[in-house]
Amino acid sequence: MTEPHHPWLTRYLVLTAVATLGLICLGGLVTSHGAGMAVPDWPTTYGYNMFFFPISQWVGGIFYEHTHRLVASGVGLMTLVLTVWIWVVERRRWMRWLGVIAALAVMLQGVLGGLRVIAMQAGLGVVHATLAQLFLVLVSALALFSSRSWMSRGSPTGTICVPRWTVQLYGTVTGLIVLQLVLGALMRHQHAGLAIPDFPAAYGRLWPAMDAESISRYNQLRMEATDLNPITAGGVALQMAHRVTAGLVLLGVAGLAWSALRRWGWRQRLSQLSVGWLGLILGQVALGAATIWTNKSADITTAHVAVGSLSLVTGAMLLLACGRVSRRLVPAASEGAQPGWDETTPGRALLA
Amino acid sequence: MRTQNTCLTVAVLVGSLSALSAAEISGKVKLNGTPPPEASMKMTDPVCSKERGAETISSRHYVVGADKGLANVLVYIKEGAAPKPATGEAALLDQTKCEYQPYVMGLQAGQKLKIRNSDPTLHNVNAQPKINKGFNIGQPVKGMVAEKTFDKPEVFVRFKCDVHPWMFAYVGVLDHPYFAVTDKDGSFKISGVPAGKYTLEMIHPKCGAKTMEVTLADSDIKTLDVTLDVPAAK
Numbered sequence: 001m002t003e004p005h006h007p008w009l010t011r012y013l014v015l016t017a018v019a020t021l022g023l024i025c026l027g028g029l030v031t032s033h034g035a036g037m038a039v040p041d042w043p044t045t046y047g048y049n050m051f052f053f054p055i056s057q058w059v060g061g062i063f064y065e066h067t068h069r070l071v072a073s074g075v076g077l078m079t080l081v082l083t084v085w086i087w088v089v090e091r092r093r094w095m096r097w098l099g100v101i102a103a104l105a106v107m108l109q110g111v112l113g114g115l116r117v118i119a120m121q122a123g124l125g126v127v128h129a130t131l132a133q134l135f136l137v138l139v140s141a142l143a144l145f146s147s148r149s150w151m152s153r154g155s156p157t158g159t160i161c162v163p164r165w166t167v168q169l170y171g172t173v174t175g176l177i178v179l180q181l182v183l184g185a186l187m188r189h190q191h192a193g194l195a196i197p198d199f200p201a202a203y204g205r206l207w208p209a210m211d212a213e214s215i216s217r218y219n220q221l222r223m224e225a226t227d228l229n230p231i232t233a234g235g236v237a238l239q240m241a242h243r244v245t246a247g248l249v250l251l252g253v254a255g256l257a258w259s260a261l262r263r264w265g266w267r268q269r270l271s272q273l274s275v276g277w278l279g280l281i282l283g284q285v286a287l288g289a290a291t292i293w294t295n296k297s298a299d300i301t302t303a304h305v306a307v308g309s310l311s312l313v314t315g316a317m318l319l320l321a322c323g324r325v326s327r328r329l330v331p332a333a334s335e336g337a338q339p340g341w342d343e344t345t346p347g348r349a350l351l352a
Numbered sequence: 353m354r355t356q357n358t359c360l361t362v363a364v365l366v367g368s369l370s371a372l373s374a375a376e377i378s379g380k381v382k383l384n385g386t387p388p389p390e391a392s393m394k395m396t397d398p399v400c401s402k403e404r405g406a407e408t409i410s411s412r413h414y415v416v417g418a419d420k421g422l423a424n425v426l427v428y429i430k431e432g433a434a435p436k437p438a439t440g441e442a443a444l445l446d447q448t449k450c451e452y453q454p455y456v457m458g459l460q461a462g463q464k465l466k467i468r469n470s471d472p473t474l475h476n477v478n479a480q481p482k483i484n485k486g487f488n489i490g491q492p493v494k495g496m497v498a499e500k501t502f503d504k505p506e507v508f509v510r511f512k513c514d515v516h517p518w519m520f521a522y523v524g525v526l527d528h529p530y531f532a533v534t535d536k537d538g539s540f541k542i543s544g545v546p547a548g549k550y551t552l553e554m555i556h557p558k559c560g561a562k563t564m565e566v567t568l569a570d571s572d573i574k575t576l577d578v579t580l581d582v583p584a585a586k
Contacts (some may be wrong), residue, residue: 038514040476040488047492057474057492059397060515120478120488220558220583225391225411227512227520229480 013143028305032298035061042114079106129185173252174315193228195235199292375572378541383422385582387414393518399473400450421538424456428531432550435527438463452521458531481509
């Protein structure tokens with residue numbers, strides 16, 4: 001029996017995903033402006049109920065942090081509504097529970113954001129940033145699962161057979177993007193500015209020196225205008241790891257796009273989406289370089305965060321869509337016979 | 353009663369004698385080399401813009417006075433001085449015209465530090481020590497004063513305001529009172545130092561540190577001239 005489709009629920013889920021992306025951008029602006037601690041109390045704002053904090057006092061770093069808190073409250077409310085909505089109209093039990101997980105995740109996310117301020121732990125900021133990305137993937141996946149094409153037991157990629165090894169490659173590259181986003185969050189939440197101020201070289205070399213004397217010199221030479229933390233060897237190593245992982249992601253996505261074009265041609269939706277994904281990654285590499293060349297300009301850095309989120313969501317959605325139609329290539333039964341496709345699809349069985 | 357009075361008199365006499373016999377270290381720290389231009393910053397708070405008028409905001413990494421004297425160098429006894437409990441009055445870190453005053457200061461462990469907001473705008477005071485306990489407090493109203501202390505020596509504890517990201521300052525916490533910060537001409541004076549052999553350190557947030565050995569006899573007045581270098585880009 002085909003599940004009933006709820007187009008308004010799908011639209012609402014897409015809207016929540018867009019709002020979440022906007023919230024991630026605002027969070028990016030908070031860290032880009034070094035304003036995470038500009039409001040030292042939580043859940044109040046300088047002693048006010050946060051919804052009644054006077055607009056005249058939204059100055060400097062407070063503007064970014066306070067706006068982030070208000071929009072986060074809105075996204076939290078939207079998430080609670082979608083949880084109830086899914087619970088009421090959905091017949092798929094796993095879908096209902098995914099809605100509940102979304103509600104729990106958004107509440108945990110709010111508490112993490114507050115604890116980061118109160119406990120003054122930058123590490124919590126990294127967890128907060130990573131959970132934000134995973135939450136965006138979850139809401140986007142809910143939107144995909146409620147879409148008409150998914151409900152009709154198809155896939156947005158169309159009716160093609162995707163070999164399982166290809167699905168595994170999509171999974172590996174998406175996993176690399178998650179790793180890359182965690183590395184990015186670790187860099188951002190050190191609040192040390194640019195641990196390496198040049199690109200494509202690193203302190204004029206292929207691989208920068210990281211001994212104590214060199215690190216001390218990097219700090220002395222930096223003429224920072226803002227309250228940056230000192231550069232550390234760990235920070236330099238992190239940025240190098242971020243650069244290397246970026247290269248691996250670019251190679252992986254380029255390989256998948258090329259493979260999709262070669263196998264299915266340009267007209268196939270999977271090929272188009274894979275090429276679009278490659279476009280995002282190329283844009284992301286350019287924004288990464290621009291982040292360094294503009295000395296971490298807040299707008300560019302935030303755009304880098306936003307395109308990073310979009311790259312992850314695209315990878316995750318492609319992975320789910322491919323998994324939906326994946327097949328295992330069965331070797332030929334006898335000599336002279338053609339190899340065929342195994343018709344059991346674990347993705348379909350799991351998410352039917 | 354008579355015994356008490358005698359003790360008090362002896363204590364005052366010993367104190368006065370030790371003060372009289374205490375040595376003094378003074379001198380000047382000069383900068384060698386041409387510092388890079390300071391970084392300027394766009395102000396994001398209209399109140400700050402109004403408070404400062406035509407005055408722009410820029411970093412204060414190298415404040416160089418006449419004769420290449422370097423300000424904001426913390427000069428202190430690094431080794432040889434016995435720890436001493438804080439007895440002096442509270443030190444003041446002021447937030448005025450959306451800037452910390454002073455930019456570099458010394459403080460004794462246990463000494464009260466008054467942090468004041470003299471601006472008609474909100475500041476948060478985010479102290480980020482590595483050894484002592486940090487804090488982040490809000491001072492939304494002009495005239496607010498908070499009192500804090502640090503228990504352990506730590507050079508430097510950085511203070512920052514996240515509302516106004518150009519605002520940061522350094523506080524050197526020491527377990528004795530033998531320290532000074534160079535003024536706009538690079539001059540400093542440390543008084544009341546007991547006779548002894550010491551390691552003196554001159555530390556600046558950008559130029560780094562330089563140490564020297566100093567031997568002081570009773571009532572010595574030692575004058576030192578020290579040069580710190582602009583870091584070389586290797």
